[in-house]
Amino acid sequence: MTGAERRALFTTMLRVRRFEERCVELYSAGTIHGFLHLCIGEEAVAAGVLAALGPEDGVVSTYREHGHALARGIPMESLFAEMFGRTTGCSGGRGGSMHLFDASRRFYGGNAIVAGGIPVAVGLALADRLRGRDRVTACLFGDGAFAEGEFHESINLAALWRLPLVFLCENNRYAMGTALARSHAETDLALRAGSYGVRSWAADGMDAVAVQEATELAADTARAGAGPCFLELRTYRFRAHSMYDADRYRDRTELEAWRARDPVELAAAALAADGLLDDAGRKELEEAVGREIDDAVRAAGAAPLEPVEDLTRFVTTATEDGS
Amino acid sequence: MTATAGIRTVTFREAFREGLREALATDERVFLMGEDVGRYGGCFAVSQGLLEEFGEERVRDTPLSESAFVGAGIGAALGGTRPIVEIMTVNFALLALDQIVNNAATLRHMSGGQFSVPLVLRIPTGPGRQLGAQHSHTLEGWFAHVPGLRVVAPATHADARGMLAAALVDPDPVLIFEQIGLYGVRGELSVDAGPVDLDGAAVRQRGTDVSVVAYGGTLAPALDAAAELAAEGVSAEVVDLRALRPLDSSTVLESVSRTHRLVVVDNAWRSGGPGAEVVARVAELALDQLDAPVERVGAVEVPVPYPRHLEEAALPSASQVAAAARRAVG
Ligand SMILES: Cc1ncc(C[n+]2csc(CCOP(=O)(O)OP(=O)(O)O)c2C)c(N)n1
Numbered sequence: 001m002t003g004a005e006r007r008a009l010f011t012t013m014l015r016v017r018r019f020e021e022r023c024v025e026l027y028s029a030g031t032i033h034g035f036l037h038l039c040i041g042e043e044a045v046a047a048g049v050l051a052a053l054g055p056e057d058g059v060v061s062t063y064r065e066h067g068h069a070l071a072r073g074i075p076m077e078s079l080f081a082e083m084f085g086r087t088t089g090c091s092g093g094r095g096g097s098m099h100l101f102d103a104s105r106r107f108y109g110g111n112a113i114v115a116g117g118i119p120v121a122v123g124l125a126l127a128d129r130l131r132g133r134d135r136v137t138a139c140l141f142g143d144g145a146f147a148e149g150e151f152h153e154s155i156n157l158a159a160l161w162r163l164p165l166v167f168l169c170e171n172n173r174y175a176m177g178t179a180l181a182r183s184h185a186e187t188d189l190a191l192r193a194g195s196y197g198v199r200s201w202a203a204d205g206m207d208a209v210a211v212q213e214a215t216e217l218a219a220d221t222a223r224a225g226a227g228p229c230f231l232e233l234r235t236y237r238f239r240a241h242s243m244y245d246a247d248r249y250r251d252r253t254e255l256e257a258w259r260a261r262d263p264v265e266l267a268a269a270a271l272a273a274d275g276l277l278d279d280a281g282r283k284e285l286e287e288a289v290g291r292e293i294d295d296a297v298r299a300a301g302a303a304p305l306e307p308v309e310d311l312t313r314f315v316t317t318a319t320e321d322g323s
Numbered sequence: 324m325t326a327t328a329g330i331r332t333v334t335f336r337e338a339f340r341e342g343l344r345e346a347l348a349t350d351e352r353v354f355l356m357g358e359d360v361g362r363y364g365g366c367f368a369v370s371q372g373l374l375e376e377f378g379e380e381r382v383r384d385t386p387l388s389e390s391a392f393v394g395a396g397i398g399a400a401l402g403g404t405r406p407i408v409e410i411m412t413v414n415f416a417l418l419a420l421d422q423i424v425n426n427a428a429t430l431r432h433m434s435g436g437q438f439s440v441p442l443v444l445r446i447p448t449g450p451g452r453q454l455g456a457q458h459s460h461t462l463e464g465w466f467a468h469v470p471g472l473r474v475v476a477p478a479t480h481a482d483a484r485g486m487l488a489a490a491l492v493d494p495d496p497v498l499i500f501e502q503i504g505l506y507g508v509r510g511e512l513s514v515d516a517g518p519v520d521l522d523g524a525a526v527r528q529r530g531t532d533v534s535v536v537a538y539g540g541t542l543a544p545a546l547d548a549a550a551e552l553a554a555e556g557v558s559a560e561v562v563d564l565r566a567l568r569p570l571d572s573s574t575v576l577e578s579v580s581r582t583h584r585l586v587v588v589d590n591a592w593r594s595g596g597p598g599a600e601v602v603a604r605v606a607e608l609a610l611d612q613l614d615a616p617v618e619r620v621g622a623v624e625v626p627v628p629y630p631r632h633l634e635e636a637a638l639p640s641a642s643q644v645a646a647a648a649r650r651a652v653g
C-alpha cells in the first residue's frame with residue numbers, strides 16, 4: 001500500500017474520531033436526540049472497509065454507522081443536519097443517527113433492527129447479478145447480529161446463489177451488555193461462517209491497512225464470481241453501547257488493554273515511523289478536521305426544520321384524510 | 324420507595340420488578356429469559372438485581388435470537404416450567420411473530436386440547452423518545468387480533484404489580500405490554516398489593532358527559548384531558564381497557580349508555596387498531612345510544628419520524644383528546 005493510501009486511511013479515522021467526539025458534546029448539549037451509538041475504537045473498520053470499495057459498490061450498515069457514512073464520503077454537514085433533524089440531513093432529517101441514507105453514494109442505511117439489513121444486502125447483490133453489473137455489495141453488522149436467524153438464512157442464500165456480496169462482521173466483542181462468549185458457544189465467527197461454503201477469514205480490526213487489504217481481497221473474490229466472502233474484523237468499542245448505557249458490564253483492564261491498541265494512534269505511530277507523518281503534519285491535520293467539523297456543525301444548525309404540514313410526505317398509503 | 328400507612332410510592336419499574344421477584348421467589352418452575360435481562364439488569368433496568376438474587380439458571384441472558392428464545396419459551400412451557408420471556412421491545416417481537424402466532428396461539432386448539440402453553444411474554448412498548456421509525460412501533464393491537472393469545476396493557480401501578488402473577492396462573496399464553504414511557508413514573512401502591520384480574524376494563528374516572536376509552540400509554544393523556552375538560556365544566560368518564568384480548572365490551576357499553584358520547588384513544592395508527600374494534604362493537608351493540616358521531620384519536624399514519632416537532636405532531640396528545648371530547652359534546 002502506498003504512503004498516500006495509508007495517510008488517507010489515517011485522515012479518515014481521525015475525521016471519524018473527532019466527529020464522534022463532537023457528537024458526544026452535541027448530545028450532552030441536547031442538540032442530538034434519541035439513540036446515539038458511537039464507533040470510537042472501531043475507526044479502522046470504517047476506514048479500511050470503505051476504502052476498499054468503488055463508488056459503484058453498495059453499502060448496507062447498522063445503527064452504529066457514522067464512521068461508515070463518513071468514510072463513504074457523505075459530507076459531515078449532512079450527517080450533523082440529519083442528527084439535528086434538519087431538512088438538509090442525508091435522510092431529510094427523518095431518520096436521525098441510526099438511519100443515515102444516501103442514494104447517490106449507494107449507502108442503503110442505517111438499520112436499527114439487529115441483522116435487519118443483511119437480507120436486503122443479499123437482494124442488492126442479486127439485482128447486480130440479474131442485471132449483469134460488475135459490482136459488489138458490502139454488508140456491515142455486529143457480532144450480536146451473527147446470532148440472528150436473518151444472518152444465517154442470508155449467508156446460506158448468498159452462498160447458494162454465489163452472489164457478489166461481502167459479509168463484514170464488526171466483532172467488537174459485545175452485543176450491548178452481553179460479551180461474545182455469553183452469546184456464542186463457538187466464538188470463532190470466521191470459522192463458523194466458513195461452514196456455509198463461503199471464503200471466510202478474520203482480520204485485525206484495529207489495523208486499517210489490514211482491514212482494507214482483506215476487504216479488497218474479499219471484494220475481488222466476490223466480484224470475480226467466486227461467491228460471497230465473510231470477513232470477521234476483530235475490534236472493540238471504547239465507549240458504552242449507546243448514550244443510555246452505563247457500561248457496567250466490562251472489566252476496566254480489558255478496556256485499557258484494547259485502548260493500548262487505539263487504531264488512530266497505531267496508524268499515526270506507523271506513519272511516523274516511516275517518515276510519513278510528523279508532529280507538525282499531525283497538528284495541521286487535526287486543525288483541518290477541527291475546522292471541517294466546526295463549519296459543518298454551524299451550517300447544519302442553520303438549516304431549516306421540515307414544516308409540520310409535510311408530516312405524511314413519503315407515505316403513499318395513508319388513509320383518505322391523511323391520518 | 325417511601326411508605327405511609329399501608330401505601331407507598333413506587334415507580335412502574337419497581338412495581339414490575341416486585342411482581343417478577345415475587346414470581347421467582349414463590350414458584351420454582353418460574354424463570355426469566357431475554358436479551359440482557361441478567362448481567363445487564365434489563366434494557367430498562369426492570370430486572371436489576373434478579374440475577375444476583377436468583378442465579379443464572381433462572382435469570383437467563385439470551386443471544387440476539389428472538390425467534391429461537393421465544394420458541395424455546397413455548398417449548399419450556401410445554402415441558403412444565405413457567406417461562407417469563409422478555410422481548411427487549413415490541414419492535415423486535417416482529418422477529419418472533421411466527422412462534423407467537425403459529426405456535427403459542429394455536430397449540431391448544433390444533434392439538435385438540437392436549438397441550439397448552441403457559442408462557443408469559445413481557446414486551447416493553449411505546450413511542451415518543453425520538454428513536455425513529457423502527458424503534459417507535461405500537462403493535463399491541465396486532466397481537467390482540469389473534470385468538471389464543473391474551474393481551475394486557477397495564478397502565479396503573481397496581482396492574483403493573485399484579486398482572487404478572489395472574490398471567491403465570493393462566494394456562495395459556497399471556498402478553499404483557501409494558502409502557503416504556505411509564506417506567507420512571509411514580510404512583511401509589513398498597514403495601515399488600517398482589518395479583519389482579521387479567522380481564523375486564525376499569526372505569527378510572529367517573530363522568531357523565533362523554534366516555535373516553537384508553538389503554539396502556541394513552542390512559543395518562545386521557546386522564547389529563549379529563550382534568551382539562553373538568554375545568555370547563557365537561558364531565559368525562561375515562562375507561563381503561565386493561566386487556567385488549569379478550570376485550571371487555573360490556574364496561575364500554577355500560578359507560579356509553581350513560582354518557583351517549585364516545586372518544587377512543589390509540590397510541591397506534593387508527594386503521595384496524597384496538598380503538599377501531601371498540602367503535603365497531605359499540606356500533607354493533609349500542610348504536611342507538613350514541614348522540615354524537617364517535618371521535619377517534621390516534622397516531623398519524625406515518626412511520627414515526629425522528630425530529631421532535633414531527634414526532635409530536637405524529638402522536639396523540641391530551642389536548643387532542645380534549646378537543647375530540649369537546650366536539651363530541653358539541
Ligand atoms: C432484533 C433486535 N433485537 C434487539 C435489539 C436491541 N439492540 C440494539 S443493538 C444491540 C446489540 C447488537 O450488538 P452487535 O450486533 O454486536 O452490534 P454492536 O452494537 O456491538 O455494534 C441490541 C441488543 C435490536 N435493535 N434489534
Ligand SMILES: [Mg+2]
Binds near residue numbers: 142143171174175
Ligand atoms: Mg458487537
